[in-house]
Amino acid sequence: MDLMKIFLLALLVNNIVVMRFLALCSYIGMTSDVGQSVGMGFAVTFVTVLATAATWPIYNYILVPLNLTFLQILIFILVIASLVQLVEFYLKKNVPGLYSAMGIYLPLITTNCAILAVTFENISFKYNFIESIAYSVGVSLGYLLAMVLLAGIRDRMKTSPVPKFLQGTPILFMATALIGIAFMGFSGLIK
Amino acid sequence: MKKLYKVFRQGLIFENPLLMLMIGLCSAIAVTTSVSNGIGMGLAMTFVLLFSEVIISLFRKLIPSAIRIPIFIIVIAAFTTMVDLVMKAYFPDLSKSMGVFIPLIVVNCIIMGRVEAFASKQNLVSVIADSLGMGLGYTWVLIGLAAVRELLGNGTLAGIQIMPSSYQPILFFILPPGGFFVFSLFIAFNIWLKKKMEASQRTKELAAKKEAA
16 A cells, blocks of 8 residues: 555656656657657666666665765766666667667666656655665656656647747746646645 | 857856756756755856866866766766765755755756866866856856746745735745746747847847948
């Protein structure tokens, strides 16, 4: 039950993009096409769960006993960067189908702040390992949801009359504000 | 000197990282619920940007280009850790209200972008001008956003009551959708300003040409 609560909180109530403003660069940059946004969303989901599975044990079994917690930022970013590299090598060699589907998104993911934020929050919220995994799945599926929503809206926007002073990027943020208002309706979902 | 000023000015409006280049957006909208947060975040960001650019510019001839990205990340992460620890020690309240966004300076695309595109190629003096320009360009947008949101959403500026007490705060502006709304208007305004400035420059050039003829 608790796991479900963590998952839904991360997915809807505190949606990473529209309620917490993380990962906005890729949210604006990668949503010009629905297929692309789905690819990016799944690539982020995959890497976030892996990164959580790697950083949580490193923090709790290596950094804490050695009193090195102040190196958290440095170590986490290095772990994520090298993890992304390893995943890329592995996919290229063993799963070429998957690699051609999401390979181009992998280098972009290293600087996606959602992933780093999730790994920090797993620590600061004091989640145990299973809860951390549930949280990371919720957050990254929330990211996928927001990406697909905006990509769909952008498709429709191509044929609609946008006010002149909002053309280009301003209208995207306006649309996000409206999605955000809709998402605020979820806030009473979980007590 | 004139060239340095030009580099400095780029970051303020024409290549403003937030409004024109659309990078480093996450922290900008998230922390701007109050002016003091905006100032704190802007200064932290400027500090990390300045020192990472200076260090990388000094060592730019020694860094092998094949492994430059990991080296950049380590330098940036080191300065971010410093800022994080200093904030926690001396400004605990500010650090708590910004939460995860201070450590996230490390993956802020502005720093990585400037280091890769500018600091790894230019000398020390122009790098300082560039980082200050970009940093201040980031900071003024943050303060502007925060001022609008705090004034309308809470009736205060940096914690001081500005609006008359009969004013009913519009909560919308403090909430997340309000951040996107105000930011959208800021971009629209900056695009308009840029167009206007370019147009006036063009008419000036045309007039100069006519006189010469």
